[in-house]
Amino acid sequence: MSEQQDRDGKKRVFLHIGDIEAVQKALETIAKEEGGRVITFTNKPMVTVRAVGKISWISLLRAAIANNIGQILYYIGRKSRAAKLYQKAIRLVPQLDMPWVNMSQYYLDPSVQKFALALVYADVAINLNPRNDIAWANKGAALVGLKRHEEALEACQKAIELNKKNIFGWHYKGAALMYMNKFEEAIVCFRRALQLHPNSLQRKVISECLKFCENSKKEM
Numbered sequence: 001m002s003e004q005q006d007r008d009g010k011k012r013v014f015l016h017i018g019d020i021e022a023v024q025k026a027l028e029t030i031a032k033e034e035g036g037r038v039i040t041f042t043n044k045p046m047v048t049v050r051a052v053g054k055i056s057w058i059s060l061l062r063a064a065i066a067n068n069i070g071q072i073l074y075y076i077g078r079k080s081r082a083a084k085l086y087q088k089a090i091r092l093v094p095q096l097d098m099p100w101v102n103m104s105q106y107y108l109d110p111s112v113q114k115f116a117l118a119l120v121y122a123d124v125a126i127n128l129n130p131r132n133d134i135a136w137a138n139k140g141a142a143l144v145g146l147k148r149h150e151e152a153l154e155a156c157q158k159a160i161e162l163n164k165k166n167i168f169g170w171h172y173k174g175a176a177l178m179y180m181n182k183f184e185e186a187i188v189c190f191r192r193a194l195q196l197h198p199n200s201l202q203r204k205v206i207s208e209c210l211k212f213c214e215n216s217k218k219e220m
Contacts, residue, residue, distance in 0.1 A: 063092035067099045074102070079109060097132050100125035104138040108145070115145035133159045137168035144175050152176040167197045171206055174213075183213040183220070 070085030083106045089099035100121045107118035119142035125135035136159035143152035153176045159169030174189030190210035194203065 059092045060096075063089040063096055063099065066092065067096070067102065070099075070102060074106070079106060079111065082106065095128060097125045097129040097135065100128065101132060101135045101138060104135065104142070108138060108141050113145065115142045118142040119146065131162055133162035133166045133169065136162065137166050137172060140172040140176070141168060144172050144179070147179070149176040149180050165196050167193050167200055167202060170196065171202055171209075174206075174209060178209060178213055181216075183217040186213045187217065 066085045067089040070082040070089070072082075073079070073085065074082035083103065086099045086102045086106065089096065090103070104118045104121035104125065106112060107114040107121065119139060122135050122139035122142055125132055126139065129135070136155050140152045140156035140159060143149070143155060153173060156169045156173035156176065159166045160173065163169070170189045170193035174186045174193065177183075177186035177189060187210060190206050190213065193200075193206050194210070197203075200206075
């Protein structure tokens with residue numbers, strides 16, 4: 001996605017065809033999984049956002065607000081309500097990457113655990129913004145849940161390359177290695193995650209994985 005300025009000084013946001021195809025494919029997949037109407041996009045090589053659902057700057061603002069309120073609700077435990085706000089943000093402006101990332105996180109939640117859907121949302125976020133390290137980490141987590149450990153390693157490594165302090169990247173890289181019985185390498189990842197974020201909400205889970213790997217290594 002890119003911005004250009006018209007002669008009248010007004011900004012126009014442009015969405016490239018690759019983004020449209022990714023969003024369209026994802027929406028079709030989600031519709032099959034959850035039901036609902038699939039949005040149809042234009043097939044022109046490059047179109048303004050206004051041509052894709054008549055999106056205005058007001059819609060961009062509304063989408064950002066919905067996403068941010070959703071994040072607050074998610075962290076205070078109102079996760080279903082948060083998911084509805086993320087979906088609202090996606091309907092308003094499907095080109096924003098973070099609502100897709102947050103929906104991916106929702107489907108990764110232990111109370112939901114729909115890993116295939118989490119992967120779909122993460123993949124769209126990556127297509128929209130390949131430098132979103134959270135999206136890559138979520139993709140890695142989803143792939144671990146789907147038992148596709150080699151692919152999970154690649155996704156988590158990409159997350160770490162983009163942001164060396166991404167705790168989820170280190171956590172799920174360690175998890176993938178653990179399930180592959182590569183305990184020594186997994187231990188390094190889990191320790192790194194704890195070192196970077198000693199007060200993380202994930203600390204208990206990571207500590208348990210670390211202990212399991214240390215014990216398994218001794219038994220080898």
